[in-house]
Amino acid sequence: MRNIFFVLWIYLASLPIHAQILNSPDQNMTLSFTLDQQGTPIYTLNYKGKEVIKPSKLGFEIVLSKLGIIDLTRNFTVISVTTDSEDSVWQPVWGEEKEIRNHYNEMLVKLSNTDRLMDIRFRLFDDGLGFRYEFPKQKILYDFIIKEEITEFNLAGDHNAFWMPGDYETNEYTYLTTKISEIAANRKKALTRIKTQVPIEDAAVQTPFMMKSDDGLYINIHEAALVDYPAMHLNVEVNDLKLRSHLVPDVWGGKGDVYTPGKSPWRTIIVSDDARRILASKLILNLNEPCQFEDVSWIKPIKYIGVWWEMFVGKGTWNYTDDTHIKLGITDYSKVQQNTTHSANTTNVKYYIDFAAKHGFDQVLVEGWNIGWEDWGGKVRSNLFDFVTPYPDFNVEELQQYAASKGVKIMMHHETGASVANYERRLDDAFQFMSNHGYNAVKTGYVGWIRPKGEHHDGQWMINHYIHVANTAARYKIMVNSHEAVRPTGLHRTYPNWLAQESARGTEFEAMAGLPPEHTTILPFTRLIGGPMDYTPGILQTIFSYHNPKKTKQAGTTLVKQLAYYITIYSPLQMAADLPETYDRFADAFQFIKDVAIDWDHTYILEAEPGDYITIARKAKGKNEWFIGGITDENARTANITFDYLPSGQQYIATIYEDSKTAHWQTNPMSYQIRKVVVTHKSNLKQYLAPGGGVAISIKEVTDKAEMKDLKKL
Numbered sequence: 001m002r003n004i005f006f007v008l009w010i011y012l013a014s015l016p017i018h019a020q021i022l023n024s025p026d027q028n029m030t031l032s033f034t035l036d037q038q039g040t041p042i043y044t045l046n047y048k049g050k051e052v053i054k055p056s057k058l059g060f061e062i063v064l065s066k067l068g069i070i071d072l073t074r075n076f077t078v079i080s081v082t083t084d085s086e087d088s089v090w091q092p093v094w095g096e097e098k099e100i101r102n103h104y105n106e107m108l109v110k111l112s113n114t115d116r117l118m119d120i121r122f123r124l125f126d127d128g129l130g131f132r133y134e135f136p137k138q139k140i141l142y143d144f145i146i147k148e149e150i151t152e153f154n155l156a157g158d159h160n161a162f163w164m165p166g167d168y169e170t171n172e173y174t175y176l177t178t179k180i181s182e183i184a185a186n187r188k189k190a191l192t193r194i195k196t197q198v199p200i201e202d203a204a205v206q207t208p209f210m211m212k213s214d215d216g217l218y219i220n221i222h223e224a225a226l227v228d229y230p231a232m233h234l235n236v237e238v239n240d241l242k243l244r245s246h247l248v249p250d251v252w253g254g255k256g257d258v259y260t261p262g263k264s265p266w267r268t269i270i271v272s273d274d275a276r277r278i279l280a281s282k283l284i285l286n287l288n289e290p291c292q293f294e295d296v297s298w299i300k301p302i303k304y305i306g307v308w309w310e311m312f313v314g315k316g317t318w319n320y321t322d323d324t325h326i327k328l329g330i331t332d333y334s335k336v337q338q339n340t341t342h343s344a345n346t347t348n349v350k351y352y353i354d355f356a357a358k359h360g361f362d363q364v365l366v367e368g369w370n371i372g373w374e375d376w377g378g379k380v381r382s383n384l385f386d387f388v389t390p391y392p393d394f395n396v397e398e399l400q401q402y403a404a405s406k407g408v409k410i411m412m413h414h415e416t417g418a419s420v421a422n423y424e425r426r427l428d429d430a431f432q433f434m435s436n437h438g439y440n441a442v443k444t445g446y447v448g449w450i451r452p453k454g455e456h457h458d459g460q461w462m463i464n465h466y467i468h469v470a471n472t473a474a475r476y477k478i479m480v481n482s483h484e485a486v487r488p489t490g491l492h493r494t495y496p497n498w499l500a501q502e503s504a505r506g507t508e509f510e511a512m513a514g515l516p517p518e519h520t521t522i523l524p525f526t527r528l529i530g531g532p533m534d535y536t537p538g539i540l541q542t543i544f545s546y547h548n549p550k551k552t553k554q555a556g557t558t559l560v561k562q563l564a565y566y567i568t569i570y571s572p573l574q575m576a577a578d579l580p581e582t583y584d585r586f587a588d589a590f591q592f593i594k595d596v597a598i599d600w601d602h603t604y605i606l607e608a609e610p611g612d613y614i615t616i617a618r619k620a621k622g623k624n625e626w627f628i629g630g631i632t633d634e635n636a637r638t639a640n641i642t643f644d645y646l647p648s649g650q651q652y653i654a655t656i657y658e659d660s661k662t663a664h665w666q667t668n669p670m671s672y673q674i675r676k677v678v679v680t681h682k683s684n685l686k687q688y689l690a691p692g693g694g695v696a697i698s699i700k701e702v703t704d705k706a707e708m709k710d711l712k713k714l
Contacts, residue, residue, distance in 0.1 A: 020081050024105065024125060025103050029045065029128070031107070035077070040057055043055075052219060057073060058131075059072050059150045060118075076113050077112050086102055086103065087101070089102070092496070093291060096603040097601070098602070104123045104130075106124075119133070127280075127281045130224060130283060130284075132267065135263065137260050145256070145257055146254065148245075149256075151245040161183065163175065163183065163209055171206055173190060176190055183203050203237070205234050210522070216273050222270075222284065222530055223489050224490045225266055227265065227467065230250070233245075245267070275525075279605045280605050285490045287490065288491060291496055299479060301499070305352060305575065307343050309536075314551050317368070318342075319368065320339060333392050344391065345394060346395045349364065349366055349399055349410070350399070350402055353410075355583075357407060359583075363409045363410065364403070364411060365413060369391065370387060370389055371390070371391055384419045386426060388426075388429060388430060397437070400438045411439065414445065419448075420450055420465055427468075431473060432476065435476050441478065442478055443534075458486045471495070479498075480499065482498070488531030508536070510544075517556045521631060522610055525610040532571040533569060533570075534575065535565060537575070538566070539562050542562070542665075547579075559670045566596045568629045576593050586670075607630070611633060613630070614631055625699065626645070627699070629694065630695045632690075632693060634691050638687065639685075639687045639695060640685075644681050652700060654698070654714075656674065656675050656696075665692025669692070677713065678702070679713075684714065
């Protein structure tokens with residue numbers, strides 16, 4: 001009998017205490033929060049009765065200057081638990097939807113650890129969970145250094161995962177698809193593909209981290225509202241099928257400086273048994289603060305072309321000359337030999353401006369316009385670029401007047417060479433220069449190792465820098481497109497002039513290393529979960545040896561798939577990346593790029609499976625026009641495209657840009673055809689997509705019945 005009571009006591013002691021339950025508004029999701037017997041915060045998450053997150057720890061290890069390491073993972077007591085709810089609608093400045101519903105139930109747990117206060121705020125939406133740590137103002141804990149954040153995601157199974165290796169400096173990897181248990185073995189192979197990484201733990205991965213369970217759950221882990229805090233990677237404990245937060249360190253090895261009152265970013269878990277709901281989720285946007293600008297009239301989506309792709313296919317160069325004058329200490333560019341292939345010259349830029357004006361594009365990006373490209377990496381000068389001094393063959397004033405006369409703007413390019421301290425010193429001068437010369441948008445770049453030395457692209461110091469640039473740009477009414485920056489976390493709601501980021505492998509890698517056909521069927525489930533990407537689609541000449549025999553790479557797509565990207569890879573900043581002369585050759589296909597909208601009233605996810613296929617329809621902002629894009633991986637498929645989102649009682653003309661029956665991304669990528677059909681809200685289209693291919697459709701109201709003459713009805 002004594003043994004029975006002892007076993008019962010052990011069982012009861014192992015049970016959690018202070019259990020608190022929170023349900024999502026639709027009751028499909030359940031969060032449980034407890035303190036275990038050691039006073040450790042524990043949470044679980046279920047969806048429709050299925051385990052998503054098994055009991056997982058929350059907390060920190062912190063460093064105090066006089067006391068050393070303090071364990072904030074145990075010995076907590078609950079001070080109070082309060083609940084709240086929100087159900088409201090807000091309107092983004094631009095986006096995939098004209099209105100977004102913010103509907104959640106909230107639980108705020110206030111905790112104490114030997115009089116040190118820490119709160120955990122949970123928000124449970126119909127599509128997932130967001131939670132963050134909050135540190136109230138308190139005497140005993142004024143400021144501290146994070147040794148590590150101990151946030152666990154204890155998984156319920158060995159899920160299929162879509163991931164890239166953790167790296168403090170870059171997110172420009174191709175994605176791998178493996179089981180959770182296989183990540184450690186495959187991560188080392190993945191790291192060999194890029195030579196400039198800073199390796200962390202052998203099994204670390206980046207977020208957004210996408211998974212699919214064997215029982216049909218789709219799970220995405222990321223973060224929202226990354227402000228004054230390092231980015232989160234995930235260490236993978238493959239034997240236990242557990243993920244644990246891993247913050248990017250600073251130059252001293254700390255994982256973030258926190259002052260009270262302070263808070264962490266939101267840790268996000270988006271869940272559904274339908275992959276389409278992962279893509280439709282607005283959870284991350286809803287967890288960000290509202291727009292901080294009163295006047296947003298100057299913030300507009302942009303469709304642009306650029307002096308850019310010609311450098312990647314070997315027809316031009318960024319630098320005005322070679323580096324001989326740098327080695328000789330010559331700073332006067334009038335005394336050096338100019339490259340005949342320098343692309344950012346006045347005559348060539350006028351050619352692009354003329355093309356933009358003729359075809360209705362808003363802006364022309366010009367890279368390589370300013371002095372300093374020969375000294376890449378700062379071999380001689382530590383300051384690299386000054387962002388205001390053009391090369392001799394780039395006439396700023398003349399081009400400003402010429403662009404204005406054509407109704408086109410030039411987009412500025414600020415490549416920092418990762419000399420970020422130099423950029424911050426010159427930032428106001430650079431933006432004033434832009435304002436003085438009619439520029440209202442800038443593409444920033446951070447290629448290389450961050451200076452100050454020891455800081456990282458994804459560290460707290462750089463997180464604050466990106467936001468500082470967005471804020472400073474807003475004072476000059478300038479929109480920002482950042483490249484080589486940390487992956488986004490929904491901050492474009494708060495700073496809508498931060499139109500887009502790169503933060504993943506985009507089109508440039510088609511010319512440099514190639515991209516597998518599945519890459520862009522994974523991107524929307526991973527990188528794009530946090531915000532729009534400047535992917536730079538629209539490469540219609542997909543075989544690059546056409547431009548230069550030395551360029552042996554070709555795109556991992558058909559021509560039509562490049563058109564579909566304007567729908568499947570969302571961005572308010574869309575580039576027609578190919579050369580003007582290419583678009584002249586493929587004028588009929590180019591028409592879709594000219595027609596397609598870049599701002600939307602509604603988005604409809606028609607089909608989706610990560611790594612396999614995506615089909616999306618969108619309604620243009622303020623117009624009765626719809627556009628559809630569908631893509632597949634290396635396998636051919638038949639897309640099932642419905643039109644029930646069209647208003648009833650009306651007929652529409654759908655122009656279908658499709659792969660030919662013989663098209664193939666490797667052997668026949670530029671084989672396509674265009675046809676027109678009449679559709680209504682009852683129509684259904686079974687559409688063939690070639691291997692590595694796609695489909696693009698534009699839909700417009702029938703205003704004249706003569707337009708329908710001889711057209712087939714679906």
